[in-house]
Amino acid sequence: MDNTTLVDNANVVATPNGVLPLAASVELVCSSRTFVPFLFVFCAIYHFLAPLYTTPKQLSWILTTVASATMTLVSIPFVWDYVSSGGDVKSVRTLSSLTYATTRMFQAYLVSDLIMGSIYYRNQLMLLTGWFHHILYVFIVQICIKRAWTQIFCLCALMELPTFLLAISCLYPRLRSNVAFAVTFFLTRILLHLIWCISYLIPSNRTHTTGGSILPSVMLAGVFPLHAIWFKGCVKGFIKRRKENRALAPQAVTVDAVALAHATIPSSTSDSYISFRSASHNHPARKDYSLSTLHHIGYRLWPARKAIYSFVGLGRQTSS
Incomplete structure (x- = not known):
């Protein structure tokens, strides 16, 4: 029981x-x-x-x-x-x-x-x-x-x-x-x-x-x-x-701005495109920049107009 x-x-x-x-x-x-x-x-x-x-x-x-x-x-x-x-x-x-x-x-x-x-x-x-x-x-x-x-x-x-x-x-x-x-x-x-x-x-x-x-x-x-x-x-x-964040932000911007400012842009069309892409991805701190700083750095890194036209097939062809 x-x-x-x-x-x-x-x-x-x-x-x-x-x-x-x-x-x-x-x-x-x-x-x-x-x-x-x-x-x-x-x-x-x-x-x-x-x-x-x-x-x-x-x-x-x-x-x-x-x-x-x-x-x-x-x-x-x-x-x-x-x-x-x-x-x-x-x-x-x-x-x-x-x-x-x-x-x-x-x-x-x-x-x-x-x-x-x-x-x-x-x-x-x-x-x-x-x-x-x-x-x-x-x-x-x-x-x-x-x-x-x-x-x-x-x-x-x-x-x-x-x-x-x-x-x-x-x-x-x-x-x-x-x-x-x-x-x-x-x-x-x-x-x-x-x-x-x-x-x-x-x-x-x-x-x-x-x-x-x-x-x-x-x-x-x-x-x-x-x-x-x-x-x-x-x-x-x-x-x-x-x-x-306030203490680290100025230092990060200064270091990355200097690095990007000294980046070299190859003269060839394909190298120009690759250099621009790698510069964009290798610097994640770019999101901290002011708009003016981004514009200035982007202007220096952007490939020349002739290089872009040539890359997409719109470049002027030379006579043979």
């Missing part, structure tokens, strides 16, 4: 350590039926996508990309309710089945990222942004599930949008946009974060959405300093890169 047997179909379930309320036992079963499959799915996704990437940094962003994209998409109906109602958190629908599955999925992501990170990209799993952040959010999500506040968590999942932009840029650097990341981070994790923190503190909103509890506001306020620290680092990065 199993260790767990029904004692009262209406109220309790017996276990080796006593009895659990029926609601708790159902929640436990539902948890195992959603969390565990999601955990295996995330582990499978990692092993499926990992061969496509080479660096530990890219490997560490695979699961984050998938999870942040999913959370952002799931947040859309809740954000729509919030925006269409003029910023009224009381108008956000509960959608219990969707929000419960989403929160369990997010918990599975947090745990799977720690597991995969411990095995494959340990040097990328930082103490603050990795272990502390993930473990903290496992408990935050669990509180939301226990208190039936999962719709609040899914509304706040819009904050995963900047995370997705950062993650996808790590996997595909050509998609990187520092401006897009900074703007979405400020709008979601700073501005909206503060607005929601205050909204769920208003008594009328608390009564309707949280049963009068201020805990959602407390949790939002507790997480805000971490977001503020990240945004501060983002702004410092902008300032640092701007200073570096």
